[in-house]
Amino acid sequence: MNNSSNRQTFVKNIALVYNQFDLDGIDIDWEYPAQQGDPRNYVGVNDTANFLEFLWLLRAALPRTARISAAVQTTPFADATGQPMKDIRPFADVLDWLLIMNYDVWGGASSNIPSFPTLPPTRLQFHPALGRMHPLATPVETLHNQRQMPMLR
Amino acid sequence: MAHLQFFAQPLSNLPDLILINIRLLPPHASLAFLFVLARPGGDISCAVIAIFLAKSMSFFIFCFLSLLLSFLLPSLSSPIASPSVPGSHDQASLGGNTNAPASAIPVLTVEKAASAHIAWTPSLPPGNPLLFLPQDPSADSFTEPTSASNYHDSVSPELGSVVVQPHITQGPPGTTGTYLTPLIMGYYPVWRAKVLPPENIDFERVDWIDFAFAIPNETFGLNWDGSDNAPGILMRLVDVAHQHGKKVKLSVGGWGGSRYVCLRKVVLLLL
Numbered sequence: 001m002n003n004s005s006n007r008q009t010f011v012k013n014i015a016l017v018y019n020q021f022d023l024d025g026i027d028i029d030w031e032y033p034a035q036q037g038d039p040r041n042y043v044g045v046n047d048t049a050n051f052l053e054f055l056w057l058l059r060a061a062l063p064r065t066a067r068i069s070a071a072v073q074t075t076p077f078a079d080a081t082g083q084p085m086k087d088i089r090p091f092a093d094v095l096d097w098l099l100i101m102n103y104d105v106w107g108g109a110s111s112n113i114p115s116f117p118t119l120p121p122t123r124l125q126f127h128p129a130l131g132r133m134h135p136l137a138t139p140v141e142t143l144h145n146q147r148q149m150p151m152l153r
Numbered sequence: 154m155a156h157l158q159f160f161a162q163p164l165s166n167l168p169d170l171i172l173i174n175i176r177l178l179p180p181h182a183s184l185a186f187l188f189v190l191a192r193p194g195g196d197i198s199c200a201v202i203a204i205f206l207a208k209s210m211s212f213f214i215f216c217f218l219s220l221l222l223s224f225l226l227p228s229l230s231s232p233i234a235s236p237s238v239p240g241s242h243d244q245a246s247l248g249g250n251t252n253a254p255a256s257a258i259p260v261l262t263v264e265k266a267a268s269a270h271i272a273w274t275p276s277l278p279p280g281n282p283l284l285f286l287p288q289d290p291s292a293d294s295f296t297e298p299t300s301a302s303n304y305h306d307s308v309s310p311e312l313g314s315v316v317v318q319p320h321i322t323q324g325p326p327g328t329t330g331t332y333l334t335p336l337i338m339g340y341y342p343v344w345r346a347k348v349l350p351p352e353n354i355d356f357e358r359v360d361w362i363d364f365a366f367a368i369p370n371e372t373f374g375l376n377w378d379g380s381d382n383a384p385g386i387l388m389r390l391v392d393v394a395h396q397h398g399k400k401v402k403l404s405v406g407g408w409g410g411s412r413y414v415c416l417r418k419v420v421l422l423l424l
Contacts (some may be wrong), residue, residue, distance in 0.1 A: 001373075001414065001415065002415055005372055009372070009373040010369065010373040013373060013374050013375055014367075014375065014403075014405065015369065017375055017403060017404070020408035021384075021387050021388060021391055021403065022391050022395070023401055023402065023403050024361075024393065024400035024401055024402060025361070025400065025401075025402035025403075026402055026403055026405060027363045027402045027403065027404040027405065028404075028405050028406060029365070029366065029404050029405060029407050029410070029411070030405075030406045030411050030414045031406065031407065031408050031411045032411070033414075033415075037408060037411055038408060038409055038412065039409065040412050041411050041412045041414075041415070042412065042414075042415045044415045047415050050415075067361075067400070067402060068365075069402065071404075071406075073326065099338070099363075137276055145304075
């Protein structure tokens with residue numbers, strides 16, 4: 001989504017799938033804008049700004065009832081300097097909610113999530129992350145806790 | 154213009170990476186490379202074409218064509234949504250999600266998580282506050298590493314995770330802040346569909362399900378992660394969720410699926 005044309009193509013394709021499958025929303029799990037996730041990922045310094053443009057395009061392309069969310073680390077998206085952005089209100093305006101990925105701060109496994117009940121409290125637990133997001137994210141109050149729990153009967 | 158026809162085919166048909174021997178380039182080609190690359194919103198593959206053309210034409214024609222191409226290329230590659238394309242081997246090898254070991258199932262957390270779930274049941278009456286957020290939670294002034302990437306491995310972390318989402322309600326008069334009551338959301342990783350078919354999900358426990366994942370490809374179409382049957386499973390999931398009055402989102406990306414979110418595949422030419 002590094003330029004307007006690509007963003008429009010991306011949005012158009014997502015909207016096609018949205019309608020084809022009778023979905024209720026779209027979650028963008030970009031790991032990560034302006035930060036390296038998987039070593040094979042392409043990363044750009046303007047990713048976060050482009051992401052915001054993309055989200056507004058997506059909002060316009062989907063029905064009004066569609067919910068749009070984004071996955072974030074325990075810190076806000078990185079800005080063009082590589083640091084967590086100071087003001088995420090622009091994202092709060094366009095997103096319905098954020099998903100804090102504090103379950104994989106240390107990598108995916110069965111027992112190492114920061115909020116794992118038997119672990120001692122750490123600074124990477126959920127609440128500090130919520131504290132970082134919340135004062136920045138009104139009016140769309142974001143996020144809540146997450147625990148690993150299979151959805152089994 | 155045979156070169157142009159070569160590049161008009163979808164970028165996915167081109168090699169992933171070809172090396173350029175810079176020393177063989179005429180000086181103005183190197184300059185032009187930088188010029189096109191530095192263009193706002195510049196696409197690296199445009200610059201590569203520019204170099205290719207530069208070898209056999211005058212500088213001015215080259216400049217004109219490279220500018221033209223830099224605007225034309227996005228339409229040349231004509232991305233198409235490919236939701237019906239079943240599972241991509243490329244994606245499977247990217248994320249390792251399909252190969253997530255059985256030990257990734259958080260079996261050990263089931264008991265505790267299940268008891269924790271009771272406190273977060275979504276059937277609470279609306280307006281019954283579960284969490285109060287002060288407007289200035291400055292007590293949580295932690296400093297953390299700005300990137301968590303060093304902590305990741307290739308094992309899928311999403312399996313069975315559950316997120317409690319807020320409904321927003323006004324706090325009582327005289328308070329500043331917001332009371333939240335939860336929505337409960339779970340990712341549904343399609344590569345575990347054999348363990349938990351959509352029809353077996355207990356929809357009493359969730360409000361929203363995020364189907365994981367649709368993966369952007371190099372032309373900003375969408376592939377499916379993890380299962381050849383992903384489209385069919387998603388249809389079943391949406392059907393059964395709607396029957397229970399619950400909602401389904403499609404999650405786009407993921408740890409192994411964020412390769413092309415930022416940029417189209419880079420294509421470099423051997424000259």
